[in-house]
Amino acid sequence: MNRDAWRDFPGAPPPGTVLCPAAAIPEKGVKSLDLDGFPVLLVASAEGLRAYVNACPHQYLPLDWRSPNILSENAEILRCSNHDAGFDAATGQGIDGLGQGCALDPVPVTIRGDALVIG
């Protein structure tokens, strides 16, 4: 997996860009963000917070295009709402359906002060 692939998406913001206030980090489920056209998906996975480019590698549609309910009850599997591709919520690796053989592109995030930032 190329951990810097997110930088190749159009409009990828520079490290240090604020994603949201720390208080807005989801404790359950997912949260979609649009940073001037750069789509980010925050995921409260079973192994902690993860962030991915919100572009399913099948057709590069947002995973939550058709429904916001894309994280399994146990917070281990992300299921694209478009054509059901399954991804490991903690790693982004495709695990079934159209997700097999591909992966979501992780976005590195960290809490800095009272904000969640890229980097």
Ligand code: FES
């Ligand atoms: S766009 Fe996600 S499975 Fe088709």
